[in-house]
Amino acid sequence: MRGYHGLPAATAEAIPDGWFRTGDLARKDADGYYFLVDRKKELIIRGGFNVYPREIEEVLHQHPAVSEAAVVAIPHPELGEEIGAAVALCADADPAEIREFVRARVAAYKYPRRVWVVDELPKGPTGKILRRDVVVPAGARS
Template sequence: TIFSGGVVVVPSKFNALDFWSTVEAHHVTWYTAVPTIHQALLHRAQRKAGSRAISVARKNLRFIRSCSAPFSPDALIDMEETFGVPVLEAYGMTEAAHQVASTPMTGKRVPGSVGIGTGVSIAIMDKYGNFELPGVTGEVVIKGGNVTLGYEDNPEANESCFTNGWFRTGDQGVMDSGGYLRLVGRLKEIIIRSGENISPREIDETLLAHPAVTEAVAFAVPNSTHGEEPSAAVVVSVPIKASELVAFCREHLASYKCPKIIHIVDEIPRTATGKIQRRMVSASLA
């Protein structure tokens, strides 16, 4: 933004009541936020047909960016239809200063994908350092001028995080033949139940497909028989029983992937940057 001659507007804090006044006052052309904020703005805008929020968005915005957590494809489409601009999902990390991939402004759209590489090369690698073919899940690796060359005074991390010049992100993902990346989850957060690997993100996406669910996060809980069992926490927009959500999961997931317990909560714990840490959620519900 600064390189192109733009201005960055940083509100002191998020407030859905005056958000659109800020957009209008500063002639904001796009904004970036986590899904929680998008959902709050969307729900408020939809309370009244033709609300001021919608008119301000359509007059000023070129696009909306979403990052740091999975965004329900249905909610994404709802936002695009309500505000009249494309919603671009993005993937970034500090080591890539900052963006790795993004949905392109024009061209192919792939629901559930974080798009294609933006200034970096992206590949999928197995644990032995071999590249995977399109459609095969593995670790996301990146290479480019904006990717860190290493960690200062941490030779062990440098050895484990780089393979033949590629930075190993620690994220599990899969790419299609067109280079579109879909994240599966953090390698360290994979749930292992009786030797079966379960992607918590797959459970997240299943729960987010339910119309009552606005946020979802799955995580592992210890189990004496299976080692670990999947569990989940959700935020809902209308009253619903946890048992109904468990039944919904059973309709859309293999039985061993289904969470046995789903916690309905007011909010999901996040880091200061808005990211969800599954271990943090698990600890808060233990």
């Protein structure tokens, strides 16, 4: 790729030194295999700890009442960012119940302190959930 057509600033950001920066975050296991864990732009930094939205979404999807989930950052005055989760349900469930479900399965700093129910999550033309378009309700803000 030589760059983005007609977007020199975006090209300079994505290709600062001749190497294309995808924005993907990965981890390498003990055997040398790489695993994509999330996108850099979607990383939540809560009080100095990195939280990958995809990891929390995978736990949310284990709850039998959750059909869709999107984990997003909510600005927080002391921590920098707080973790929020918008969930669409396929059965009755209380947001507090869902929060406690995740809390029991992840590190203490990772579970969403704010969980709210939506009818459906915003999606792009391919059906992918668009985290950037998730609306955080006023009551869920820190």
